[in-house]
Amino acid sequence: MTLTQQLVTIALCVLATLITRFLPFLVFSNKRPTPAFVRYLGDVLPGAIFGMLIVYCLKDVQLLSGSHGLPEALALGATVLLHLWKKNLLLSMAVGTLCYMTMIHFVF
Amino acid sequence: MKKRALRAAFPHTVPVMTGYLFLGAAYGMYLRASGFSFWYPLLMAVTIFGGSLEFLAVSLLLAPFAPLATFFMALLIQARHLFYGVAMLEKYKGLGWLRPYLIFGLTDETFSVAATAEPPANVDRGWFLFFITLLDHSYWVTGALLGNLAGSLIPFDLAGLDFVMTAMFTVIFLEQWKKDRQHLSACVGLLCTLASLLIFGRDSFLLPAMGGILALLALLRKPIQKAGEAP
Known part of the structure; x- marks a missing residue:
């Protein structure tokens, strides 16, 4: 791989990460009220996520x-x-x- | 104001510090062993700031150039961050120009701390969250650099220190359990991921697990909301 190709590879990893982290905030912007179902998810997801992360850590x-x-x-x-x-x-x-x-x- | 926020944030990040310095160092050493100088861990730790993808990126850099495959694999690995965003929509509202950085730095570990830690009454919430993110970010970069530059100098065997992350998620799970009035969602997260791991295997269980969690939370919305109401 050339240096340019390496930089493109790293940049694509950055881009993919930015998309997954920013997307929810872009879709449900500050200005419009968040739909009730998404607010519900925001309330109950943390409990589910920590369970998911424990299993994720133990996957190997x-x-x-x-x-x-x-x-x-x-x-x-x-x-x-x-x-x-x-x-x-x-x-x-x-x-x-x-x-x-x-x-x-x-x-x- | 900033100093107070930093002082309040630091204790919450100590477990992440232990884990990130260790995992970051392992990452830096892995890059060194693969023939990459310190510029690579520095650049990737600062810009990607996501452990599992960064480890994978090393093997991508060693393989023939495949931009499309790289992009989609990165999206798949990072897809779980979508959950963190949805969970933090309300908490990260109205934080002005600090907000983009908070969202950029929303790793598994930063999310866990930021979602559960509460600042003391006299501390600004935005700066508190900012310093949690910044400290975590700096631990990760420091670990990666140290590992790359000085990894061979560590005189003792640190194998197993990465368990601190598992322990952290477990303790935070218990704290969240105490805080939640209903426990269905916690059980859904645990059991759905476990079932998915058993069915799909460790390389491809995370997306089906996320799908299952979403579907079950949607199906169980009525009982969960009912159980979550104040008595």
Whole structure:
């Protein structure tokens, strides 16, 4: 690939990203009132999106081979339990991540 | 005013800082290993600012030039951002000239923080959101540059540190669960994506999952709205 072709490739990635990020804001502009269904989606989508993102992060876990997703399951369990108990965002994340790193380094 | 907003925003971005510095560094090292100098991570981290696409862009740069395929693949990978825009329509209203940058920087992680974090009463909301976005952006660029320039100097094994993102989304999911009066939408997001992953496999599950989520949220609108009303 020449330098120009590389720059075009990168520019197309930028353009595609800008389109997906700006489109909703362009379609439903500041001036017109947002349709009720879209406002409804705006209210209920966050809950659905975080569920989607958790699965997205775990998509490479192999349940049938390797460590069978045990480190992920245990570390997530620790994160959730600690968060329900202490309700401290940073603490839950730090302990969950350390649990995970310890397990993949020393246990699995 | 700006200083106060920056100080209020920073603690909310600490988990993103950990994740972005690490993933960004991994990205920078990957580019170095593929033979690209620091200009490439710098340019892509600043202009694309989207981790999964940037990783893919490396393999696109190594392959023969294919502009059309590049564009459509990028659209597919980034399609989930459409959801973030719809979810942030109201929150990003009336923020003036800060708004285009906020929208530009709406990554998975920035969305998660911006959608849930509330500024203290004496802090300007626009600048608060701006600094969340700017800090995240700078973590990503810094990580990518450090990884590219100094990746081989890291003396210890950091494998598994990327789990901080999974942990962050999980904790934010729990926080959102507490905030929502109804939990149908959260269950729809989790189960629909899981089902889609099992059916379509990890390379092509995200779009069907998004379609399914939209369809189910539309079908369940009445019960969800009823359950979400104040008692």
